[in-house]
Amino acid sequence: MMKSITLVRHGKSSWEFDVSDFLRPLKNRGVYDVKLVANQYVSLGLLPNVIYSSPAVRAFSTCKIFLGAFNLSEDSVTIKDDLYDFGGESVINFIKRLPNDYNSVMLFGHNHAFTSIANIFGDKFIDNLPTSGLIKINFDISDWKDLKQGTTELLIIPKELRA
Numbered sequence: 001m002m003k004s005i006t007l008v009r010h011g012k013s014s015w016e017f018d019v020s021d022f023l024r025p026l027k028n029r030g031v032y033d034v035k036l037v038a039n040q041y042v043s044l045g046l047l048p049n050v051i052y053s054s055p056a057v058r059a060f061s062t063c064k065i066f067l068g069a070f071n072l073s074e075d076s077v078t079i080k081d082d083l084y085d086f087g088g089e090s091v092i093n094f095i096k097r098l099p100n101d102y103n104s105v106m107l108f109g110h111n112h113a114f115t116s117i118a119n120i121f122g123d124k125f126i127d128n129l130p131t132s133g134l135i136k137i138n139f140d141i142s143d144w145k146d147l148k149q150g151t152t153e154l155l156i157i158p159k160e161l162r163a
Contacts, residue, residue: 004103004137007117007137011033011061011062013030030132047070052108054081080094085109096144096147099144100144118135121137122151136153136155137150138150
């Protein structure tokens, strides 16, 4: 049995408003880049079994753009505080607790957590998962608690999609 995790780092956020980190919105370029990545992902015929997002505004806004590309409603996503994590430990623990009936999971969250997880569990080193970047890693496991090194199947970088 194969399991896969798709990590999507939130789009470029705006610092022009005097709001907390949690409430920072996406910049226009962030929205544009997320749409490019979401459309590229959909064009590959991929769709996860389940979607989780960090509750931070910039992450959930990124998630909502993907939901639009998937033609899914906001009811299709579950917000998890564990994904508002910058180190990665809480995200890894979250993944290890996923229900085993989900084989393909998409997470929306933050760096440095996502770059770190991509390098711990993927087989291709990445220096940095950029904003709006997406990475999909496959695992030869049947139980999420057995999470171990997997194979990096897909990396979508918005800069590479911009015309």
